[in-house]
Amino acid sequence: MLSVVAVAVAVFAAAAWFTTRPASVAATATVPPEQSEALLRSYSPILGPEDAPVTIVEFFDPACEACRAFYPVVKDIMAEHGDAVRVAIRYTPFHGEASGEAIRVLEAARMQDVYEPVMEALLREQPRWASHGAPAPGLILEVAATAGLDVDAARTQMLAPDVVAILNQDRADVETMGVRQTPTFFVNGRPLDPFGEAELRALVAEEVAASGS
Template identity: 75%
Template sequence: MTHRPLILPIFALALALFAGAAWFVSRPNTQIATVPPEVAEALVRPWSPVLGPENAPVTIVEFFDPACEACRAFHPIVKDIMAEHGDAVRVVVRYTPFHGEVSEVAIRVLESARMQGVFEPVMDALMREQPRWASHGGMRPDLIIRIAGEAGLDVAAAEAQIRAPDVVAVLNQDRADVEAVGVRQTPTFFVNERPLDPFGEVELRALVAEEVRRAGS
């Protein structure tokens, strides 16, 4: 008895399986890695400060510590990305007070600025002057509200606003969201719920550009 008649069918089956496996490996990767739904829910809150158009199709979420040197370095980069893509991109700022009291004071002042409608110029001023009030050689939280006042903050109104229960609630919820999302360093970015990994300026620009293209297709 011979097994010769089985050789051709077995060979044909093996060839088909190989071709299928080759297609599976080489096919385009259409899946986009985003965060789980429970994490996505914690990325943006209704009170979170927004820079850019509210209805922009691409959302950059930045977990941000105003006393963080890397956040200061990325501040002009983020603004340049917004300018490059115009109405297609907005930035949602999440507070991450990793530098203790000085960060918390700056966040309270930024919240007061948000209430007064001067969040962006005050944020710009605090980033520009960060070496004055957040130097590792000597923290100066007393300078923060003065710098903010020079950028348009009503200091008299802010004195009451920074102590308001609503501001405390924002700080507490943002701390809880930092834990829920698993943020360990600042800045940490998400673009349309996609984490920036690996981290870097080139990678952030590329990820935003990719999402802008996808939104326009």
């Protein structure tokens, strides 16, 4: 009887440790050389210091609910590590017409130097314009205008050949990288696997420490 109780206690203790253990960082390899160019392009929007030693690449869809949920997490990670971390955005329009229009609006916002305010406004109001049951893409410019976007100028900028080229290249790179869901993260070329907030924080912290920052 005592041995049975001892085994039960041991099993309970092990289960408790497993569910409360801190996130560990898997020894994931960086992307292979043939994918490195597809991972990050020179034109990709950057949040944070351009010369930060740690780069989080986020495959991002502005209509994605999980991307909206992770945005404050990513901002908190950047704030925690200061100048050591930057975020590169790769567009991943998995949610159809609304995603594509929102991306073009973001590129117009970049031309007008209001990229982050417009991104935050679009994410904040995402439930209005990106409802998966009844998308309302016509609201996107209206929402962006509240964050400082010049809508009249944006209508022309959204159709610029450079913007179309960015969308087309990012779509191709999504296929090359095998991205199937958003957000998908890479930290200094290392894929986040398994996916999770704690795992992302741990992977970034490891890369920051390795950089000596």
